[in-house]
Amino acid sequence: MRRGETPLGGVQDTGGELVLRREAGALVLAGESSRYGKPLRVDFAEGRAAHRRRFGGGRGQLIARACGLAAGVTPSVVDATAGLGRDAFVLASLGAEVLLIERVAQIHALLEDGLVRAASDADTAEIVARMHLAHGDATRELAALVAASGIAPQVVHLDPMFPHREKSALVKKEMRLFRELAGDDDDAPRLLEAALDVATHRVVVKRPRKAPPIAGPAPQHVIEGKTSRYDLYVHRSLKI
Numbered sequence: 001m002r003r004g005e006t007p008l009g010g011v012q013d014t015g016g017e018l019v020l021r022r023e024a025g026a027l028v029l030a031g032e033s034s035r036y037g038k039p040l041r042v043d044f045a046e047g048r049a050a051h052r053r054r055f056g057g058g059r060g061q062l063i064a065r066a067c068g069l070a071a072g073v074t075p076s077v078v079d080a081t082a083g084l085g086r087d088a089f090v091l092a093s094l095g096a097e098v099l100l101i102e103r104v105a106q107i108h109a110l111l112e113d114g115l116v117r118a119a120s121d122a123d124t125a126e127i128v129a130r131m132h133l134a135h136g137d138a139t140r141e142l143a144a145l146v147a148a149s150g151i152a153p154q155v156v157h158l159d160p161m162f163p164h165r166e167k168s169a170l171v172k173k174e175m176r177l178f179r180e181l182a183g184d185d186d187d188a189p190r191l192l193e194a195a196l197d198v199a200t201h202r203v204v205v206k207r208p209r210k211a212p213p214i215a216g217p218a219p220q221h222v223i224e225g226k227t228s229r230y231d232l233y234v235h236r237s238l239k240i
């Protein structure tokens, strides 16, 4: 069974137990620190997200270009692999309405808690008002989740897990915990098919720079950065 499908509140793992608990007002997911490092939590108002919001480079950022945000063009986006909401927060900071879909119950719970806390912070309230969270498996129920949200799926953004994508020891520990919950997302080819069916304008897939594209149709465009790459599957222009 996929680990995220176990009930909320604690997951058994060969290396120890993962538990959701409150720490200084925030929901955190914690495991044995020597194995997993610091507990996982979602913070939009502080840390990396806040820094990127202030100094990140606006619509020149790779993700913004890949999703088609340009002068006078702000598409609505479905982030069907929401994770900890970092990419979705960048897009919402730039003005996009974003539907975030996450299938792992514990990750969804962290995300929901992060959104609630950010909604009462003056710096982030207006941004997270554009972020709409849904719990479900986008491979199986993308069309239904999108219809229920009322958000237009002009762009579908996908960032499925990929083995060994990060190098630093710190990130590795964080990723270990995350990966044990999320698994390897080996149904990504079916998720891409579902996304291509639903997106009205384009599907954008984030990959590690040297990874092969998701199995299936070839992307029409590729945008490369230092460590990541975006594969673009374009149905029609966002500028019309």
Ligand SMILES: C[S@@+](CC[C@H](N)C(=O)[O-])C[C@H]1O[C@@H](n2cnc3c(N)ncnc32)[C@H](O)[C@@H]1O
Pocket (backbone or CB within 6 Å): 080, 081, 082, 083, 084, 085, 086, 087, 088, 101, 102, 103, 104, 107, 136, 137, 138, 139, 140, 159, 160, 161, 162, 181, 182, 185, 191
């Ligand atoms: C690499 S992480 C995404 C990180 C995210 N882009 C961010 O900025 O935080 C992949 C996430 O997508 C979720 N996921 C993968 N396939 C999914 C699907 N079919 N439906 C919903 N969530 C999915 C995984 O559970 C995991 O949390």
